[in-house]
Amino acid sequence: MARIKWIAVIAAIICAVACTDANKSFVRKAVKLMDKNGLYAVGEEWEKAKKEALSANPVSMEEAHNIVQEALKVAGGKHSFLKEAEIEVKEKTSEWEMPQVSITDSCGKKIVVVKLPQFSGNHDEGLKYANTVTEAVPEVIEGVIIDLRGNGGGDMYPMISSVHRFIPDGNILRFRSRKRTMWITLDYVLNVAGIKKLPAIECPVAILTDEGTGSSAEALLLCFRGLEKARVFGSPTAGYASSNRPYKMSDGSVMVLTEGCDVARTGEEFCDDPIEPDVNTETPMEDCLSWFKSLK
Numbered sequence: 042m043a044r045i046k047w048i049a050v051i052a053a054i055i056c057a058v059a060c061t062d063a064n065k066s067f068v069r070k071a072v073k074l075m076d077k078n079g080l081y082a083v084g085e086e087w088e089k090a091k092k093e094a095l096s097a098n099p100v101s102m103e104e105a106h107n108i109v110q111e112a113l114k115v116a117g118g119k120h121s122f123l124k125e126a127e128i129e130v131k132e133k134t135s136e137w138e139m140p141q142v143s144i145t146d147s148c149g150k151k152i153v154v155v156k157l158p159q160f161s162g163n164h165d166e167g168l169k170y171a172n173t174v175t176e177a178v179p180e181v182i183e184g185v186i187i188d189l190r191g192n193g194g195g196d197m198y199p200m201i202s203s204v205h206r207f208i209p210d211g212n213i214l215r216f217r218s219r220k221r222t223m224w225i226t227l228d229y230v231l232n233v234a235g236i237k238k239l240p241a242i243e244c245p246v247a248i249l250t251d252e253g254t255g256s257s258a259e260a261l262l263l264c265f266r267g268l269e270k271a272r273v274f275g276s277p278t279a280g281y282a283s284s285n286r287p288y289k290m291s292d293g294s295v296m297v298l299t300e301g302c303d304v305a306r307t308g309e310e311f312c313d314d315p316i317e318p319d320v321n322t323e324t325p326m327e328d329c330l331s332w333f334k335s336l337k
Contacts, residue, residue: 159269
């Protein structure tokens, strides 16, 4: 009987050591990825956070997660996070809303209103999302309103593709990481989304924003930054104009790390600060219609 007890004790010790090693390994891998790719993983603050994370001895995976979360705040900023492992289901469906397209002539001109909600679906759903807009926009219009209020982001490619006819060809946005800067072209966006390129529609563009406009919606907003016939109405955005990369971790969780900031065609760099509208107003729809009416 005593021998059995000793065997059980030894087995428990071995299990505890193995679990501790797994927890520390989880932290080490996460910190290594942050150290290599995190947008803010430089300087004294990061060196201190890295040292604290690597010297910790998490006794559970939950504690390991907490350690990684704290390090992420420094290496990636407010847009980075650790997503817990999801329970797999056989028929998993995406939750997203379809864009809405309408036409108004309340300002004496034919204006198309495009309401773009956030999107996080699969490729086929992205096609449906973008084509819902492209197929509904008439060939002859006198202006377009792109409503990004409440759009928290998701996949930027279907979003940008849906209104690509109003964006000039060529370079539309840049992503700057610690090591390089990459231009994003309109053709590249359409290729990723699988959307056929349609002839451009040259007309004034009004964009509506609020504090719920974030992430990929801010990237879309910046595609119009600096264009002569584009103007933004509303309130400042959420301040998540940065690019994230997901990393699948050993326990099934996903570490989402901010690796770059958005740079507009104007050269202006955005990341954690809200993007100010051209016209700060509580009545953006009314004000942008007045703007259209004033244009010759």
